[in-house]
Amino acid sequence: MRKKVDFLVIGSGIAGLIFALKVAPKGKVCIITKSNAEETATKYAQGGIAAVMYTPDTYEKHIKDTIIAGDNLNKEDIVRITITESTDRVKELIEWGASFDKKESGKYDLAKEGGHSEHRVLHYKDSTGMEIERTLLSRISEHPNIEVLENHFTLDIITQHHMDMDIDINRRTDNISCYGAYVLNPQTDEIHTILARTTLIATGGAGNVYNTTTNPVIATGDGIAMAYRAKALVENMEFIQFHPTSLYHPDEKPSFLITEALRGFGAILKTKNGEEFMHRYDKRGSLAPRDIVARAIDNEMKLSGDDYVGLDCRHLNENDLIKHFPRIYAKCLSIGIDISKEMIPVVPAAHYVCGGIKVDEYSRTSIFNLYASGECASTGLHGANRLASNSLLESAVFSHRASIDAIRKIEDIDYCETIPDWNAEGMVLNEEMILITQSLKELQMIMTNYVGIVRSNLRLKRALDRLEIIYRETEDLYNKSILTSIICELRNLINVAYLIIKMAMQRKESRGLHYSIDYPKTGDDIILNTDYYKETMADKKSPLPEA
Ligand code: FAD
Ligand code: SIN
Numbered sequence: 001m002r003k004k005v006d007f008l009v010i011g012s013g014i015a016g017l018i019f020a021l022k023v024a025p026k027g028k029v030c031i032i033t034k035s036n037a038e039e040t041a042t043k044y045a046q047g048g049i050a051a052v053m054y055t056p057d058t059y060e061k062h063i064k065d066t067i068i069a070g071d072n073l074n075k076e077d078i079v080r081i082t083i084t085e086s087t088d089r090v091k092e093l094i095e096w097g098a099s100f101d102k103k104e105s106g107k108y109d110l111a112k113e114g115g116h117s118e119h120r121v122l123h124y125k126d127s128t129g130m131e132i133e134r135t136l137l138s139r140i141s142e143h144p145n146i147e148v149l150e151n152h153f154t155l156d157i158i159t160q161h162h163m164d165m166d167i168d169i170n171r172r173t174d175n176i177s178c179y180g181a182y183v184l185n186p187q188t189d190e191i192h193t194i195l196a197r198t199t200l201i202a203t204g205g206a207g208n209v210y211n212t213t214t215n216p217v218i219a220t221g222d223g224i225a226m227a228y229r230a231k232a233l234v235e236n237m238e239f240i241q242f243h244p245t246s247l248y249h250p251d252e253k254p255s256f257l258i259t260e261a262l263r264g265f266g267a268i269l270k271t272k273n274g275e276e277f278m279h280r281y282d283k284r285g286s287l288a289p290r291d292i293v294a295r296a297i298d299n300e301m302k303l304s305g306d307d308y309v310g311l312d313c314r315h316l317n318e319n320d321l322i323k324h325f326p327r328i329y330a331k332c333l334s335i336g337i338d339i340s341k342e343m344i345p346v347v348p349a350a351h352y353v354c355g356g357i358k359v360d361e362y363s364r365t366s367i368f369n370l371y372a373s374g375e376c377a378s379t380g381l382h383g384a385n386r387l388a389s390n391s392l393l394e395s396a397v398f399s400h401r402a403s404i405d406a407i408r409k410i411e412d413i414d415y416c417e418t419i420p421d422w423n424a425e426g427m428v429l430n431e432e433m434i435l436i437t438q439s440l441k442e443l444q445m446i447m448t449n450y451v452g453i454v455r456s457n458l459r460l461k462r463a464l465d466r467l468e469i470i471y472r473e474t475e476d477l478y479n480k481s482i483l484t485s486i487i488c489e490l491r492n493l494i495n496v497a498y499l500i501i502k503m504a505m506q507r508k509e510s511r512g513l514h515y516s517i518d519y520p521k522t523g524d525d526i527i528l529n530t531d532y533y534k535e536t537m538a539d540k541k542s543p544l545p546e547a
Helices: 014-026 059-069 076-084 086-096 128-142 222-229 260-264 290-304 318-324 326-334 390-412 433-450 457-480 485-506 524-529
Strands: 002-010 029-032 146-149 153-157 180-185 190-201 240-247 268-270 309-312 344-353 356-358 370-372
Touching: 002 014, 002 180, 002 390, 014 029, 014 128, 014 146, 014 190, 014 390, 029 190, 059 076, 076 086, 076 390, 086 128, 086 390, 128 390, 153 190, 153 222, 153 485, 190 222, 190 390, 222 356, 222 370, 222 485, 240 260, 240 290, 290 309, 290 344, 318 326, 370 390, 433 457, 433 485, 457 485
Parallel strands: 002 029, 002 190, 029 146, 190 370
Antiparallel strands: 153 180, 180 190, 240 344, 268 309, 309 344
């Protein structure tokens, strides 16, 4: 099947849906989504969306918090754009029908999360993402110009050329244009050619490159891998955020998230024996930025040999706890833990990719007519570590900005009619599923063991050596098999793993989420003696003026 649309949107999370809604009045939109439309990371977001709503909060305070959390690697102009546009984007979500919790006074009940100096996180109980996804999908379903192709898998974007993995990660891309995408319908094994004047990649994150992740199974880095194969610039992939508190419940995949908002509500991290430990690492205690908390938990677990630490809610008012966190309460109860009476066992889990496809202030990639937004994109907002609840916001701001630029240009872009269809000649049915699932497990173990919260040159080298074997085996399989989404996802995850490792090798310092024992920060060299972080990020001066 060949199809022509004005706007092709790959992904049905917050980033894809907002862009689609905004461009739909100007042309025909097709949204491709590889599962059912609501199965996205967006749907699982708990804590909420950060925005400056009322005094005493100010844009300057939110900007400063974002840059401190990002270890000063953020692009300041992008941070300013995002934060100063936060209020408008949140109001727009509310106008579309999203409901956020309010106080009796009628004002929004703003929560506080790690690294935030003010209460500024809008939320709908502990199911904010579900509320946002519901709202957007209902608007999408009403729009006559938008078609949603569910259970369709995008294989590659269409450009002049593709290339293999063994290339320079800092390469330049000149004069490449995007003409749409090749899309697999796994029900019929057909590969469609979808020609588009403008394409947006909004494929979300890549948490499944690790064996413990909060991300749903759809998060396999497909968009980042396909953009990279098409020679788009990709950056900052070494900054993988591990959420400090996922529920310790071995064998459950994905790991259930225990929102940081619970710590904002007063819950305290303790060892299994009930001792508080965070104040030994950072004066902000349990609410320090995520990179610090995740490393501290990792260290405590290594010191004690325990499989998890505890999150203590027992001192909190039981009724309030259940009212604000009904999903977490019910989930824990379902596995026999009453959080008002027992500590919640928690461990860090891979949660968010701070880097991704490099984009500018209008979410334009380095390829013409190709935009990227949401978790797959790297705007420069997060720097070396994302501030909690800034990612739903980033998606809203940059999908809006991408839509402005795309609408401005659409009339001047022609279709490329000469694009050939996908050539699947000579491919055979791959009956060796076991090889794919085994390679996936190996990949996840390599990344977890050698490219996790604490890294070293030796570990990274070992990871790359092991990865190369799986890469060659998988490319061989890919080149002769009738394509399935499973083999393509494995290939994409390998591609993403390669980018993480290579960029981690290039960074000869410890910064934000990238912590290497070979390049300790001043005071960090005692990490293994429990007393690390003599000089914490909290002690550093912000580059910004006081609000
Ligand atoms: P997603 O919402 O993940 O959507 C990706 C879409 O792309 C899906 O529709 C998927 O099917 C589609 N797709 C992927 N590959 C392909 C392909 N090859 N072909 C076709 N379709 C494809 N952030 C916050 O700001 N606040 C929070 O409270 C918060 N809580 C979180 C809790 C959890 C458990 C998780 C996992 C994340 C949380 N985050 C939170 C992060 C945030 O939810 C995500 O970063 C954000 O939702 C990403 O949105 P997105 O639109 O980029 O991608
Ligand atoms: C959480 O609720 O803790 C997740 C928030 C986020 O990832 O931004």
